[in-house]
Amino acid sequence: MIRVIRDLYNYRELIMALAIKNITVRYKQAYLGLLWAVLKPVLLMLIFTLVKSFVGIDSGNIPYPVLTFAALMPWIFFQESASEGISSVVGNTNLVRKIYFPREVFPLTAMVTKLVELGISFFILALLMIYYHMVPGWSVLWVPVIILYTMLVALTISLFGSALNVYYRDVATALPVVLSLLMYASPVIYPLSLVKEKFLEQQIAGDWSDTLYTLYTMNPLAGIIDAFQGALFRNTAPDFAAILPGFIVIMILLPLSYVYFKRAEAYFADVI
Amino acid sequence: MAIIEVKDLTKEYRLGQLVNLKDSLKKIFLNSKNQSDSKNKQFKALDSLNFKIEQGEVVGIIGTNGAGKSTLLKILSGITTPTQGNVYVDAKVAPLIEVGAGLVPDLTGRENIYLNGTILGMKRSEIKAKFDDIVEFAELEEFVDTPIKRYSSGMQVRLGFSIATSIDADLLIVDEVLAVGDLAFQRKCFDRMENMIKRQGKTVLLVSHNIRQIERMCDRVLLLDHGNILMDDKASKVCNVFYENNDKKIRLQAKSSQSNIRSTGEVELKDFYFQDVLTGNKTETVQYNSDVDVVLKLKLNKPLKKPIIVFGVHSTDFVYITTTTSGEELRSLELDTGEYEFTFRIKQLPLLPRTYSARISIDVEEPVKNVFFGENMFQFSIVAGQDFQRTSPENEGFFKLETQWQQPEKAGL
Numbered sequence: 001m002i003r004v005i006r007d008l009y010n011y012r013e014l015i016m017a018l019a020i021k022n023i024t025v026r027y028k029q030a031y032l033g034l035l036w037a038v039l040k041p042v043l044l045m046l047i048f049t050l051v052k053s054f055v056g057i058d059s060g061n062i063p064y065p066v067l068t069f070a071a072l073m074p075w076i077f078f079q080e081s082a083s084e085g086i087s088s089v090v091g092n093t094n095l096v097r098k099i100y101f102p103r104e105v106f107p108l109t110a111m112v113t114k115l116v117e118l119g120i121s122f123f124i125l126a127l128l129m130i131y132y133h134m135v136p137g138w139s140v141l142w143v144p145v146i147i148l149y150t151m152l153v154a155l156t157i158s159l160f161g162s163a164l165n166v167y168y169r170d171v172a173t174a175l176p177v178v179l180s181l182l183m184y185a186s187p188v189i190y191p192l193s194l195v196k197e198k199f200l201e202q203q204i205a206g207d208w209s210d211t212l213y214t215l216y217t218m219n220p221l222a223g224i225i226d227a228f229q230g231a232l233f234r235n236t237a238p239d240f241a242a243i244l245p246g247f248i249v250i251m252i253l254l255p256l257s258y259v260y261f262k263r264a265e266a267y268f269a270d271v272i
Numbered sequence: 273m274a275i276i277e278v279k280d281l282t283k284e285y286r287l288g289q290l291v292n293l294k295d296s297l298k299k300i301f302l303n304s305k306n307q308s309d310s311k312n313k314q315f316k317a318l319d320s321l322n323f324k325i326e327q328g329e330v331v332g333i334i335g336t337n338g339a340g341k342s343t344l345l346k347i348l349s350g351i352t353t354p355t356q357g358n359v360y361v362d363a364k365v366a367p368l369i370e371v372g373a374g375l376v377p378d379l380t381g382r383e384n385i386y387l388n389g390t391i392l393g394m395k396r397s398e399i400k401a402k403f404d405d406i407v408e409f410a411e412l413e414e415f416v417d418t419p420i421k422r423y424s425s426g427m428q429v430r431l432g433f434s435i436a437t438s439i440d441a442d443l444l445i446v447d448e449v450l451a452v453g454d455l456a457f458q459r460k461c462f463d464r465m466e467n468m469i470k471r472q473g474k475t476v477l478l479v480s481h482n483i484r485q486i487e488r489m490c491d492r493v494l495l496l497d498h499g500n501i502l503m504d505d506k507a508s509k510v511c512n513v514f515y516e517n518n519d520k521k522i523r524l525q526a527k528s529s530q531s532n533i534r535s536t537g538e539v540e541l542k543d544f545y546f547q548d549v550l551t552g553n554k555t556e557t558v559q560y561n562s563d564v565d566v567v568l569k570l571k572l573n574k575p576l577k578k579p580i581i582v583f584g585v586h587s588t589d590f591v592y593i594t595t596t597t598s599g600e601e602l603r604s605l606e607l608d609t610g611e612y613e614f615t616f617r618i619k620q621l622p623l624l625p626r627t628y629s630a631r632i633s634i635d636v637e638e639p640v641k642n643v644f645f646g647e648n649m650f651q652f653s654i655v656a657g658q659d660f661q662r663t664s665p666e667n668e669g670f671f672k673l674e675t676q677w678q679q680p681e682k683a684g685l
Binding site (some may be wrong): 095101267 | 285346350351352353365370373374378379383387388390391392393396397419457522
């Protein structure tokens with residue numbers, strides 16, 4: 001574990017250089033440049049806000065646009081880190097076949113690239129919060145921790161996925177579909193408090209309610225999004241009960257995913 | 273201390289495609305060496321290789337296509353792993369497997385130098401220090417802030433080579449990269465490589481099809497054939513064996529007509545061969561430094577005015593060595609249609625023992641045009657007696673120089 005981290009530290013310059021490449025290549029000939037990165041969450045926020053005005057989602061005392069934007073930030077970061085991570089090894093075929101360095105650099109680079117875009121979203125979030133006269137409290141210090149955890153979740157998927165994608169290109173095609181479905185099973189459009197209320201307080205599914213809630217929170221994004229919103233707007237520490245099921249899942253899957261990646265890595269150049 | 277140690281190195285590739293998800297998951301999670309039940313056939317790219325390379329050695333690797341050269345380099349540079357056996361590489365490796373791998377078209381030359389340098393394992397500070405050198409060597413001073421997609425392909429290759437060769441590594445692994453750019457730049461690359469090798473005492477592994485280059489740069493050469501080491505010895509020895517094998521192969525191929533012929537149809541080549549001066553028989557071998565007759569039978573479909581017949585000799589890898597023409601002797605010839613036989617004698621053929629090929633070309637002066645051209649028309653071997661040392665230094669090259677030495681004189685008064 002320590003060795004893994006030390007190796008990665010040694011390759012930090014490479015990861016940075018590749019991430020900078022990704023960003024410059026993507027936005028170099030685009031007039032709007034990096035603004036494109038925030039277009040997706042902003043547009044989705046507007047659409048959700050529009051939908052909300054028809055169906056009515058209770059967002060408590062927090063203005064819905066800010067709430068959903070704050071949900072979209074970790075969600076999009078996760079979704080894009082994972083899907084770009086998965087195609088990252090195959091996308092760098094020429095490097096894989098010609099030059100050696102640890103291959104986890106590729107999914108990591110994809111993630112670091114997305115981290116930059118996430119950073120830009122924070123400016124938009126700040127503007128929104130200013131507009132709604134919201135001031136974050138000390139809990140905002142949880143935000144880096146939450147993002148770090150989101151990175152682990154994204155890595156769990158992208159390590160396994162990118163290795164498998166070398167053998168079966170189906171993976172990179174299927175994943176975006178699966179992830180876009182997963183968004184509805186995550187508290188992006190609606191807040192987690194709503195789910196919690198229905199299951200834990202109103203017990204809407206009878207005896208199954210508690211189990212279903214645990215099942216729901218096994219999706220790590222449920223805890224993450226809620227914690228992110230809590231740290232920013234409610235000045236609360238993360239709801240550990242909502243995080244724990246997902247955290248356990250990740251702690252089991254991440255090492256497996258990493259081991260699979262390292263085993264498969266030896267054959268990348270032959271198979272790709 | 274050996275810098276590279278290879279023990280029982282075997283690399284197998286599976287022929288055909290990977291079959292299904294279950295198999296490949298199994299391959300990775302279970303012990304991957306247990307593949308005997310696999311349905312696909314295995315192909316051994318490398319078959320239990322054993323060798324050691326010491327610090328400071330310059331080793332060439334030669335072999336025909338598919339001999340396993342590139343696979344070996346890939347394993348040594350860590351890109352792929354051996355199926356069986358062990359490989360120890362105890363050095364920082366600069367893999368010059370392919371020049372320009374990882375250059376990004378959208379980035380400028382400057383950005384690419386930093387990116388590619390980092391990919392090849394250089395530190396940022398190191399690249400900064402070498403930046404000017406890299407640009408200067410690639411001769412791209414004016415273009416360094418232009419995206420390299422606007423570069424010509426030669427410029428891109430120059431940049432790639434320049435970056436790759438500025439790595440400070442103890443072990444250079446080089447695969448066919450010297451053949452880049454125009455002649456002047458090739459010369460420069462060659463000098464740079466030679467400088468790295470000879471003066472900086474680096475260990476170098478060099479793969480090339482250019483055997484002359486290998487012979488010149490390397491002390492030791494491994495000859496690979498179908499995944500086995502056929503020979504591991506001094507460069508000149510191994511290269512000679514390689515040439516001989518290659519000559520044989522080329523002669524075999526040539527038998528099944530591998531000649532390059534261009535003809536306008538005005539002249540047909542009926543026969544073309546060497547004839548023994550004494551017996552008058554067709555021959556494919558000529559004694560070193562003796563006479564031989566060349567016979568050329570032509571059928572003219574149209575009358576030829578003032579033909580010039582050009583005869584040349586080239587090596588089996590198409591290096592033109594010498595040329596002679598009928599020139600003045602047949603200058604005012606005017607030939608009607610029909611068959612003709614030309615003969616001329618080569619006196620004391622000075623080519624050194626080896627296999628060569630003959631070339632023939634027929635031009636006419638009025639109007640000026642080439643009516644027939646043929647390379648690799650037939651092969652002949654120059655042979656010499658038992659005491660002839662093919663590998664001794666005075667017998668390197670294609671022919672001998674007659675020289676006369678004078679006793680040294682002390683300079684000055």
